Amino acid sequence: MSIIVQKYGGSSVADAAQIKQVAGRIAAARDKGHRVVVVVSAMGDTTDELIKLAYQVAEHHDGRELDVLLSTGETVSSTLLAMALKNLGYAAISLSGAQAGIRTDTAFSGARIKAIDSKRLVTELEKGNIVIVAGFQGITEEMDITTLGRGGSDTTAVALAASLGAEMCKIYTDVAGVYTADPRLVPEAHPIAEISYEEMLELSTFGARVLHNRAVELGELYDIPILVAASAGGGPGTLIHGGVSMEVRNKVRGIAHDVHVAKVTIVGVPDRPGIAAAVFQPLAEAGVSVDNIVQNASIDNITDLTFTIAKGDLARAMAVVEPIAGQIGARQYLSDTNVGKISIIGTGMLNAPGYAAKMFSALSDKGINIQLITTSEIRITCIIDEAKVKEAATVLHRAFELESGE
């Protein structure tokens, strides 16, 4: 019997009525003869409420304790879902991350899965149970509870699918799939039928929040097809897999955007070895993730260094940059939070230089100034004025004929 792993997000199990609906959907998969493993997130905004509670009792939160606290959200939803299935007459059991054998490192609040010991899970499947696993949770060697970071339930689902040799991992959420662009920005945007892991990685890193990045990486590593679809039904969703045909690959697949960006520029930096390290090493130590780094061509051995970071990290970053700018003899340093990122994504794109030119001219036709450009093999990203992001997404969606479907 083939194994299917399903994952339901928090918005799909926000109340008792929805949990019963989801139970019906799981039962249908079981009726088709599959062995079913279900990963579930915390109900609705439980996680946010628990975080709020944590900040009410303590200004400084403690990683270990916070993880124990947050893990209860998924424990609650997993057990309620198991109850609802049993109530429908199906054999079902809930397992915690620990019981499902999800062993992680000790990086609380962002732990990584080291191994999965699926013995108990396999036993329960062999007993005929539908197994509901609390997402987002793992356990360290010392038997301390960890969480995998925001969106971690996606990672739980794909990791379990890989360890069980599942046929497919189905991620059910509140949207109809992975869109060609954010439909709130671009009304013509529509779900993409299929997409490669690499393209999905770029899309989710650069804006499409529909799927946790680490889940996509795991899917690619273990070659697990991932279907993203609406839990309420309605469309076929988006299939992320390794078998996307060349024909489909060689085009722009989607537009990603991000407005939670800040730009930092250090002006008048002496262009000598070790300067980049002097800036980015302390930023890394302060836990600031740097997205894009651009160093302008040097004139008279003086250059400008620009990078982007998450808007929420700006205060922390500036505290690091201020003393360093002085040490390295920079002329000044600037920051700008009125910026946004807009990206086009598609495998093999860089071998067709026409796409870059088309992107830049489409933006320029609308008078949208490009402040920075960065590229990967399958992505071109421009940093532009935050106020222009919506317009840019719409313009690019049309320029690359994404509204016409596939």
Added chain:
Amino acid sequence: MSIIVQKYGGSSVADAAQIKQVAGRIAAARDKGHRVVVVVSAMGDTTDELIKLAYQVAEHHDGRELDVLLSTGETVSSTLLAMALKNLGYAAISLSGAQAGIRTDTAFSGARIKAIDSKRLVTELEKGNIVIVAGFQGITEEMDITTLGRGGSDTTAVALAASLGAEMCKIYTDVAGVYTADPRLVPEAHPIAEISYEEMLELSTFGARVLHNRAVELGELYDIPILVAASAGGGPGTLIHGGVSMEVRNKVRGIAHDVHVAKVTIVGVPDRPGIAAAVFQPLAEAGVSVDNIVQNASIDNITDLTFTIAKGDLARAMAVVEPIAGQIGARQYLSDTNVGKISIIGTGMLNAPGYAAKMFSALSDKGINIQLITTSEIRITCIIDEAKVKEAATVLHRAFELESGE
């Protein structure tokens, strides 16, 4: 360094502000140089809300899943309390029932502790941590979560105190201690300064809901002094221990009452061997706990059999009694839910027959009819009209001069 176990009930940790207050109280005990282990219940009425949620998703609840669900309440409060303590600058860590090594049988929703493996707990204490243990939870050999039944956190606390060789187990609650009678019934009632384990057992079985019975039994077995006091402070509370002096023991200590009682009478039962078994065996099999059994003196080999049960069990009991009454040739069977129990409790009371006479005459002076009488070594219980329970409690409180203190 001596170890103190403290336990805080749900009403003492109902919100973030109260959790911070409790953290301050724990910190004070630590400052006195004690090693402190704290057992905590779920916040406010979390448990009731979780049960409501369970019934919303499924009409029939499943013991295993319900226990996982309910255990999250204590997990949340334990970790919040640890956070609050760390915020005050104290080293603290929360442990789940499983992590604290509380091994139970598999009787979900009413599991009994089989053993405590306190290795982790001792390690954390040796590291200098205040250890916060989620009450009410345990774990089976198969690593499934169990709960110890309503009030189970008291049992967790005393069991940990026993296994750690603690100096004392302090149960902090929303009342000032164990009262001479329920203060809602008898305004003159006041906290008892000290009381023996046996007296406390009778008091809590027969009405005073301040402490879980199994906790008292464990306290007696391992000779752990238990202090019951208000978490908000104010009074010395009640010390339950084995060293209560003879002088104090030889008197009535308190009045207990219970109005959640139903009385069942099987009238005209042939008085022959095997009749009692024929009635009570099937009741036990149906899960109905029988409290008091009275069989009247037989006249012409025909007797009446009367027993009391919890009001909530009546429908189930009558379904068992109906066919049996026919089989054993009883004349009829009756039930009455308008009854209540009133008890006087005090060690050594039965050796002073004056107390029974005083109880009966005090009730009779007020025209309160006694329907049934049962006694133990340290208790006399009368079944009376439910409407008279308050008056009876007041009358007996005065008759035994409980209002005068000790």
